Amino acid sequence: MRPIRPGDRGPAVREIRAVLTGLDLLAAGPSAGDEFDADTERAVRAFQQSRGLSVDGRVGAETWRALDAARWRLGARTLYHAVPEPLTGEDVRSLQERLLEMGYDVGRADAVYGVRTSRAVAQFQREMGLKPDGSCGPQTMGTLRRLGRKVVGGRPQWLRESDAIRQAGPALVGRTVVIDPGHGGTDPGVVVPDGPLRWTEADLVHDLASRLEGRLAAAGVRVQLTRGPTPHSCLPDAERAQLANSLGADVFISLHTDGHANPEAEGVATYHYGTGNGVTSATGERLAGLVQREIVARTGLRDCRTHAKTWELLRLTRMPAVRVEVGYLTSPTDRGRLVDPRFRDRLVEAIVAAVQRMYFPIERDVPTGSIDVSALRAAVAAGRRVGAN
């Protein structure tokens, strides 16, 4: 085929311009729609350079193939391992980059849907509970999309997320935190009779949530609870996640207490999204670590550590999300603490400190449990380094 070159006109030129416009290399405009003008030539050169092709400003067979591959946007078609001629395109490259970010082995992001990419997709599907057929259709694409920007893995990605948080500034002012008191309505959660009284998880965690709401609101945070103290019915976890998404929450904190037949089971544990197989929400994991460390340091609850889970609540939320099990209601030790309002205040203080640390520059970090939130807030407002006290 004769290269399409400057000065040419016609439907082929119109198509080339459309692809270049889609790649943001050419400004969209009504003029010169089918003319290979100077702007088109510049765009073709830029495109060739970006793809490692020889830069001559003309569209020969090789550049044409590259342009044709570039028109595919991820999600526009189903991707699969085709034999003998594998699918190629920008959509394949985007998919490979996403999978690499999440820690799957696709080799190099070469825009070719080969056997290695297919295997990586199958592994991803298996971990997400989808049919592991190694092809990327609407369902797999939907899962990728729902995971959104929060699911990442690997050090470079972690640093990028941390940078974004750092650039957002240290202040909590104007952030939206959604607090999710677990259970409610017809579902009381863990219930423990205590003489004429009965302690219920749903009531305790709602009390904690309202205390947390008050403390965060005082720090200038917009706070929303997923339920009131006595809802008619129990909102499913998927709907709690949707609510947080629709509110554009920056942070999601779900509060529960644990229960076990053995009264000796006790302690606090924090959960974040992850498959336990390398796929994790880096920011969720960080928030979980902060919450867990602050609570253990400030309350003396036994450290049952942080864990990755694929629960809907954590999977469907698009922001750093954690679920904290603040002690066992069935443990006489933990229960004795939880029913004390002053202890609940200490718990809440620990969670506020953890959220504050999420948005606090890392270089100014101070030892866990060693600062009080008002000192931290004052120091942030003054823009100076805080010393431990």
Ligand SMILES: [Zn+2]
């Ligand atoms: Zn619960």
